[in-house]
Amino acid sequence: MTAPTASDLAAAALATAAPSDADTADAIAQLADVAGHASTVLFNWRRDNPAAADVDRALNLEMTLDQRAIDLRGKAVKLLGAQAADAIAQIQDAAQKVDTFLGTVKKTGDRLAIASAVVGLAGAALVGDAGGVLQAVVSVHGALKDARA
Amino acid sequence: MSTRSRAARPLAAIALALLGGCAAQMQPVADFGAASSHLATVYKPFTSGLAASCEQRERYMALGNPGPFDDAATDRAASAKCQALREAGATAALFGQALADYAGALAKLSGARPTVFDGEIKGLSGAAKGLATRDGTPIFDSGKLGAATRIARAAAALLTEAKIETLKRSTLEDNQEALRSVVEAMKSYAGKVYAGQLTDTREVMRGELGRLVTASNAPTQADVEARLPWRWAQTAARADIAANELEARRVRAFDKSADALLAAHADLIANFDKIDGARRLELVAAFVAQVQAINDDAAAL
Numbered sequence: 172m173t174a175p176t177a178s179d180l181a182a183a184a185l186a187t188a189a190p191s192d193a194d195t196a197d198a199i200a201q202l203a204d205v206a207g208h209a210s211t212v213l214f215n216w217r218r219d220n221p222a223a224a225d226v227d228r229a230l231n232l233e234m235t236l237d238q239r240a241i242d243l244r245g246k247a248v249k250l251l252g253a254q255a256a257d258a259i260a261q262i263q264d265a266a267q268k269v270d271t272f273l274g275t276v277k278k279t280g281d282r283l284a285i286a287s288a289v290v291g292l293a294g295a296a297l298v299g300d301a302g303g304v305l306q307a308v309v310s311v312h313g314a315l316k317d318a319r320a
Numbered sequence: 321m322s323t324r325s326r327a328a329r330p331l332a333a334i335a336l337a338l339l340g341g342c343a344a345q346m347q348p349v350a351d352f353g354a355a356s357s358h359l360a361t362v363y364k365p366f367t368s369g370l371a372a373s374c375e376q377r378e379r380y381m382a383l384g385n386p387g388p389f390d391d392a393a394t395d396r397a398a399s400a401k402c403q404a405l406r407e408a409g410a411t412a413a414l415f416g417q418a419l420a421d422y423a424g425a426l427a428k429l430s431g432a433r434p435t436v437f438d439g440e441i442k443g444l445s446g447a448a449k450g451l452a453t454r455d456g457t458p459i460f461d462s463g464k465l466g467a468a469t470r471i472a473r474a475a476a477a478l479l480t481e482a483k484i485e486t487l488k489r490s491t492l493e494d495n496q497e498a499l500r501s502v503v504e505a506m507k508s509y510a511g512k513v514y515a516g517q518l519t520d521t522r523e524v525m526r527g528e529l530g531r532l533v534t535a536s537n538a539p540t541q542a543d544v545e546a547r548l549p550w551r552w553a554q555t556a557a558r559a560d561i562a563a564n565e566l567e568a569r570r571v572r573a574f575d576k577s578a579d580a581l582l583a584a585h586a587d588l589i590a591n592f593d594k595i596d597g598a599r600r601l602e603l604v605a606a607f608v609a610q611v612q613a614i615n616d617d618a619a620a621l
Contacts, residue, residue: 192461193508200512207520215527218384230385237381238401240520241374244513245404247461 190259195250198262199296203243205266206293209286210236212273216282225279232286239293252301261308262296268315281318288314352584356423359581360416362574363506366514367413369567373514374402376560377521380528405517411454411465412509415502417447418468421475422495429478448472460505467501474498489592496589500582507578510571518571522564529557 190198213229213236220226250258269289276282288311295303378398382389451469454460460468474495535550 192463196461196508197512200508200516203513204516204519207516208523211520211523211527214381214384214524218527218531233381237378241402241404244370244517245408 190250190256194256194259195248198259198266199243199248201266202262202293202296203240205269206236206240206243206289208270209273209289210240212282213286216279220279223279225283228283229279229286232283232290235290236286236293239290239297242297243293246297248296249299250296250301250304251299254301254305258301258304258308261305262292265292265308265311269311272315272318276318278318281314284314285311285318352423352426352581352588354423354427355584356581357420357427359574359577360420360423362570362577363416363419363510364413365567366510366571366574367409367416368406370409370412370514370517371402371406373517373521373564373567374405375399377517377524378402380521380524384528408460408513411460412506414447414450414454415460415464415468415506415509418451418472418475419499419502419506421447422471422499425475425478426492448476460509464501464505467498468505470498471495471502489589492585492589492592496585499585503578503582507575510574515568515571518564518568522561522568525557525561525564529554529561532557 210233213233217223217226217229217233223229252258269285273282273285276285288307292304292307292311295307375395375398378401379394382394382397448469451465451472454465474491478491532550532554536547536554538544538547
């Protein structure tokens with residue numbers, strides 16, 4: 172058996188890095204659901220707390236999250252870059268954590284910070300840059316950590 | 321009666337017997353085609369439902385926003401915001417049409433009369449032409465679009481050549497992978513994209529219903545009159561939520577039905593030479609029962 176060449180190794184690495192269309196579609200659908208869920212949480216909070224100080228900010232975030240959910244459900248997304256598979260896994264992990272945790276957050280500021288981080292993550296996913304997604308995921312985890320503290 | 325016609329009679333009888341036997345042998349193909357066509361019919365409302373559910377959510381949210389409120393303007397804004405989903409739904413619809421075209425062609429080519437859903441067999445929809453103009457979406461990527469185009473074209477070819485070619489095992493084999501791809505895409509659309517949108521909309525409506533109930537509380541008789549609009553509005557909100565939940569149930573049932581259909585198609589190929597129908601009809605009957613149960617629920621609403 173001949174030793175693999177550098178180009179063989181590079182091709183193998185790329186094949187490993189490239190997520191399947193089904194994996195990408197699953198992750199994007201999950202992220203769309205989280206964007207929609209976050210928007211609903213803010214909407215219900217705003218409706219139940221009309222006199223709260225941050226209702227305008229919540230309204231803006233809701234509108235943006237709504238639009239992101241629509242875009243994620245309606246547009247083709249293909250994550251590019253060597254870290255694409257990792258980005259898909261990170262989107263799914265972050266989406267799961269936000270979905271589980273968001274409804275239990277008590278402080279308005281924390282809730283808005285998480286929602287804002289989700290906006291950033293959804294935007295990065297729509298651009299299709301795996302590196303940008305991984306950066307945005309760090310923000311999501313940071314917002315979740317702050318909310319838990 | 322002439323000698324010639326007497327001689328022709330046994331030949332005609334043999335030919336008829338052969339044709340009859342052939343039709344009986346093809347019965348499962350006819351039933352499969354009809355069941356597939358029915359699945360496509362069940363799926364069709366999902367495709368327009370995506371944007372409709374998005375618009376419903378937007379309208380509910382607009383009710384809770386500060387500032388002036390104009391119902392017609394709200395409708396227009398909701399329609400504009402959900403436009404991307406209307407286009408995605410149109411692509412999704414072409415997949416259902418491609419499936420229906422393929423199913424219809426098989427049913428017609430089998431030469432047998434379907435025993436189920438025969439009223440739903442339709443002519444070619446021209447899905448292949450429509451598919452050629454679509455851009456991919458997260459669910460319906462270029463590979464899936466190619467698969468749908470393949471079965472839609474196969475349907476057209478089958479019907480065009482129906483007079484000179486009978487159904488062969490290879491016809492089914494050639495389209496098995498494309499059919500699987502199409503049905504999986506339809507399942508993903510229904511179970512992930514559409515179901516997610518239905519959930520988003522339902523959550524907003526449930527929140528609004530809770531607030532309507534709270535606002536309907538009249539501490540004294542004197543308060544009742546002023547609370548009547550909120551009390552009346554509960555009925556419409558509950559009906560919207562019930563319709564949403566029913567649609568979500570249809571989506572879940574579709575997933576199982578689609579799996580049964582793929583299994584039935586694979587079974588047709590595996591047993592093409594010794595088709596007796598019973599096994600495949602079991603699979604098809606399972607989803608018929610599911611869909612009928614859901615339709616009964618819908619009728620009872």
